[in-house]
Amino acid sequence: xxxxxxxxxxxxxxxxxxxxxxxxxxxxxxxxxxxxxxxxxxxxxxxxxxxxxxxxxxxxxxxxxxxxxxxxxxxxxxxxxxxxxxxxxxxxxxxxxxxxxxxxxxxxxxxxxxxxxxxxxxxxxxxxxxxxxxxxxxxxxxxxxxxxxxxxxxxxxxxxxxxxxxxxxxxxxxxxxxxxxxxxxxxxxxxxxxxxxxxxxxxxxxxxxxxxxxxxxxxxxxxxxxxxxxxxxxxxxxxxxxxxxxxxxxx
Numbered sequence: 001x002x003x004x005x006x007x008x009x010x011x012x013x014x015x016x017x018x019x020x021x022x023x024x025x026x027x028x029x030x031x032x033x034x035x036x037x038x039x040x041x042x043x044x045x046x047x048x049x050x051x052x053x054x055x056x057x058x059x060x061x062x063x064x065x066x067x068x069x070x071x072x073x074x075x076x077x078x079x080x081x082x083x084x085x086x087x088x089x090x091x092x093x094x095x096x097x098x099x100x101x102x103x104x105x106x107x108x109x110x111x112x113x114x115x116x117x118x119x120x121x122x123x124x125x126x127x128x129x130x131x132x133x134x135x136x137x138x139x140x141x142x143x144x145x146x147x148x149x150x151x152x153x154x155x156x157x158x159x160x161x162x163x164x165x166x167x168x169x170x171x172x173x174x175x176x177x178x179x180x181x182x183x184x185x186x187x188x189x190x191x192x193x194x195x196x197x198x199x200x201x202x203x204x205x206x207x208x209x210x211x212x213x214x215x216x217x218x219x220x221x222x223x224x225x226x227x228x229x230x231x232x233x234x235x236x237x238x239x240x241x242x243x244x245x246x247x248x249x250x251x
Contacts, residue, residue, distance in 0.1 A: 002154035004030040009062035024212035037198035040208030079151035085144035087132040094128045138169040217247040
């Protein structure tokens with residue numbers, strides 16, 4: 001587990017009609033072992049923020065701090081699961097899962113043993129040698145998350161991991177992720193458009209303004225763990241949801 005501090009991040013891109021500021025003086029944090037959700041309107045800069053945290057883009061100003069060290073612009077410091085599962089179609093589930101080890105020229109044999117040992121936890125027993133085309137949407141997302149976990153970074157970024165799934169599969173995977181996170185001992189940041197998902201999963205929720213992204217509201221989710229979908233009927237859940245709806249203008 002590790003702490004993350006995003007300090008005063010700003011980012012501007014050059015568009016067809018001139019400069020576009022996507023993020024402006026945004027600061028946020030995630031404590032060690034915390035589950036943090038980030039929610040905001042489409043185009044508000046959530047994915048750009050993740051790209052900056054992951055070192056894929058460099059901010060114009062500000063810094064990304066992990067456990068007190070400035071890692072701004074440095075890749076490989078966090079594990080990142082993008083919106084699309086990005087599984088390589090010609091590789092099996094196991095081969096996709098150990099891809100980071102292959103790229104880093106690590107011990108692929110040991111990584112493969114670890115991946116196979118985790119198949120049951122990820123609901124993929126018997127599918128380790130299957131190609132992605134043989135998997136359902138939910139199974140593909142679990143395979144992508146397995147790959148992210150096997151990156152062995154103390155901070156994981158999940159960018160809308162369940163956004164493309166049907167409502168039933170999404171609910172099942174949200175509940176599954178809750179149980180998995182309890183055992184992972186990782187700091188997790190989740191981007192989502194779903195207020196219910198944010199409150200169900202997270203310890204803290206950051207709501208962003210429309211572009212340029214700033215923090216509109218920070219909410220501590222003081223709901224008891226372990227959680228199940230029954231929590232959505234809790235009056236405290238409803239009050240938190242209303243606060244976020246008011247800030248995000250979602251009714």
